[in-house]
Amino acid sequence: MGVGDVSKRILIGQKLRSSQLGETLLPKRIALPVFASDALSSVAYAPDEVFIMLSLAGVSAYAFSWKIAIAVALVMAAVIASYRQTVHAYPSGGGDYEVATVNLGARAGTTVACALIVDYMLTVAVSISSGANYASAAIPAFQDHEATIAVVMVVALTAMNLRGIREAGTAFAVPTYAFMAAILGTAVLGMVLWASGNLPHVESAKFDIVPDEGMESPLNTAALLFLLARAFSSGCAALTGVEAISNGVPAFRRPKSKNAATTLLLLGLIAISMMVSIIVLARQMGLRFVDPNDQHRLLLNGVPLGDSHTQNAVIAQVAKAVWSDFPPGFYFVVIVTGLILVLAANTAFNGFPVLGSILARDGYAPRALAQRGDRLAYSNGIIFLAVMAIVLILAFDAQTTRLIQLYIVGVFVSFNLSQLGMIRHWTRELAAETDHARRRKMMQSRTINTIGLTFTAVVLVVVLITKFLAGAWITILAMIFFYIVMRRIRGHYDAVEEELEAGDEDKLMPTRVHAMVLVSKVHKPTLRALAFARATRPNTLEAVTVSVDDAATARLLEEWDDRHFDIPLKVLHSPYRELIRPVVEYASAIRKSNPRGVVAVFIPEYVVGKWRESLLHNQTALRLKARLLFTPGVMVISVPYQLSSGLERAKELRETSTWMVPGSVRHDGPRNGPRVGR
Structure with missing residues (x-):
């Protein structure tokens, strides 16, 4: 065995036979951290974005924070309920892409695929960049090297996923569950302190906030609505990642659809509880939080704070105050939060390769994306996603604030087309169904998807209006680029298939x-x-x-x-x-x-x-x-x-190498005896 082979085996492990694919399927307890880490980790930055937007109008606008949290929670509940219908109706793993293609046509399906591809890339870039920023805040030596740290994290995460989905899921289960325990534990303790009248203030409560230029005076109705819309659209970052489960149904153990739907429900309950709790507690504890580039708007006794001031994240401030009598609790929260931000990218590493394999099967992506590697993972898709995420990280210098502006658009495009496709699906099924009990269930499902479409359509419009000039236009251009490339790839494969179609003249022997x-x-x-x-x-x-x-x-x-x-x-x-x-x-x-x-x-x-x-x-x-x-x-x-x-x-x-011997096909694979050639 050469040096390259030895290095590869150390990196990704021993090869697995195709017959061992069933051994890599995930139970619910592993599937939850694998597919839900992205949506759960949104709790680490969605509250930050809400308070940053509201701070533009000063501290008084924070009074709307809990209302925005409730609005985001309602949208998330509607989306979760809608996707529970999707995993039952389309369990093959195509998710939004399959729903749109089957019910709305190939062009709609291609649009959804483009949106999901961009969203998966941004998921990795945003999550890893956030983790790198947490690392640089904790370790001074990492400061000004966030992009390098982020690239190293992507490479490490890629190597773990190349070892196979089950091994990666097992490795990520402990920190994900630790993050859930840390945030929910902090929320419960904070609520108990609040109920008892002993809720402390966060470290930034002593500051004042100067409203942004042009927002000093009381806002009129239009300006206030626009501000709340911006805060709401930023808070909807908490919804990113919920679609990953519908794209990863094939990775679940049987019954696949039921296990995926149960995991979705758990994801929704946990994510909503954590997000709402953190935002409500932060507001009650006197949080003052602005854009990291606008810290001059923070005043202490009327004096602006300089750039040397370190503004801790919302979760960090809440945890530090809640666990003030038990410092290890604070450090535990901060450590697992930084870790989950890195591991959140694992959701994309599990969702994108499956989507890529389906696109390759349908002729919209290179066929190499449909090939499984030594560990039965879609290795080419994993590597492609890693390369594109590294490009984004380097292009934006791992600045989460800049990357977050590109976020959300893609995922809500796929949300809308998926919900519209599901409505058409149930309408078609109702036309052919005569059983009254099944018809009632279908009508209930169609109602759920209609509510989901209404909510996601409103959010998409708000996001496009509030984030277009802030960076969303880049996402739209990227989606258009991928759409053109995918249609060209499909055109090439169609032309090749037509050209290679065998005819009677092809049987003629040369003269x-x-x-x-x-x-x-x-x-x-x-x-x-x-x-x-x-x-x-x-x-x-x-x-x-x-x-x-x-x-x-x-x-x-x-x-x-x-x-x-x-x-x-x-x-x-x-x-x-x-x-x-x-x-x-x-x-x-x-x-x-x-x-x-x-x-x-x-x-x-x-x-x-x-x-x-x-x-x-x-x-x-x-x-x-x-x-x-x-x-x-x-x-x-x-x-x-x-x-x-x-x-x-x-x-x-x-x-x-494992060589096939005569009769091995009849005996279900290679024999255990001597290999051919020895």
């Missing part, structure tokens, strides 16, 4: 086969190619050499005559010392003289075992094959001759 063996010198590879070409029994067989050196060509002709070959050797003169063009032109001329015949070009080449040895030899054979592949009517046959290093490499490959 003649003109075979030529390329000769550079008389050695073992040449003799093997000549013997193999003769064994194919072509109508015409000749050897061909390209003359770039008259003296070397004369020696070759002399040796050819001395060996008394019964095959003629044709010399192609090349005054400009080109090797490839004369062969291509000669083969094309033969083909042109007999359009119904074929030209078979046999290329002898020797194989080395080490990559550094290949650097010592020219790659004429490789370049010639690449040119001949584009020449109509020409067949290219490579005749390899393994050198000693090549034979050693072949032996290594045989010893490290």
